[in-house]
Amino acid sequence: MKLKDETLGMWLGVLGVAFFAVTLPMTRMATGTAEAPQLSPWFVTVGRAALAGALSLVFLLATRSPLPQRTQWKPLGIALLGNVIGYPLLLGYALRVVTASHAAVITALLPLVSAMVAAWVLHQRARLGFWVCAVVGSLLVVAFSVLRAQQQGHGFGFEWADLLLVGAVIAASFGYIYG
Template structure:
């Protein structure tokens, strides 16, 4: 493995550690049906507004050039995935499911990211690579079905929202990684956030909370705004650009387990044997899948 690929994997791992706290912190900020805090739309769009303000300052401080005309459409797709789609869907879902449960659903994200990355970057993963990715994703779906509590093959509406969020994130990751090949990785997320500001600002203001909220909800909101929505992408997009989207995306299989570890002390949630078993089984696929070849298409 080349030095750039190794560096990309480490940067990707750093991004995953930062993102692993996103669901527990979102759960803390949004509250529960019995004790609601912030609304899902405010958390999703408010954090984008805060991150956009930081982005504007960063772009000015680094004298970032304006994106080329050909980059505006990929930036819009990046924003649609990681500024709007993923935050909105997860913020709405997290009021109805525990972070430990949602962390397992996140296990489907590596397959979605790998699929988008392979298509965008003209890469051809081996059959063994796809087999590992599909097994991990099948385990995630099986877990959601088992936890649905209903007869037949069905899942909770919140799980459906989470799965849709994974698709949005994969698109945002894939296009952001491609832009990071000729733009600074930090500038990609910054421009995406600034581009979205005319929509996120009025929507966040309209959905702002009017009641007095717990201090913990504001601290959690601060984390998802500064780290999940901004700094985490600095490492993540750089890692994807250096190590390759298809390969580095598999590091995300560590995210469910990390999310569970964070949710237990932060939220007092319980980690049962079934959840832990599925998480370990999903994570195990990363150690096999990362050894499978990924070839470029001529």
């Protein structure tokens, strides 16, 4: 029985969300903490890139995809810098200092920042209602997370690693828009 394109797309989307959901805890596990470091964030970044690159190469060869055209190299390079190097490397260093749940609060801003980058780079103009809802929704997620952490006695202080996480979010956003 062959899956319909919509059904296949849905399941691939669910799989993608599941993989993205474990990115933070798995990266934290791989890199360790500042007190008990494990693998280098550089090693984890290169390992992720090598695995993704190998799987992509197999797919591209199997589908006999053409090489990118000259005009596509710059956007591909920006996507590579943002998604293959910037996001995982900055995330790896940040997760040595903060917990995965702390990092999740900052990285939850990724959809909003991606929309902002798209508006800037692609000159897309969303309506005011979109921006109001996007900002209010993002603030609610952050506020809920901070309040929940305080209720559980964990607190939520800002760390220098939060700057690395903001950098990771910006890198991923540019990578998504150019990719």
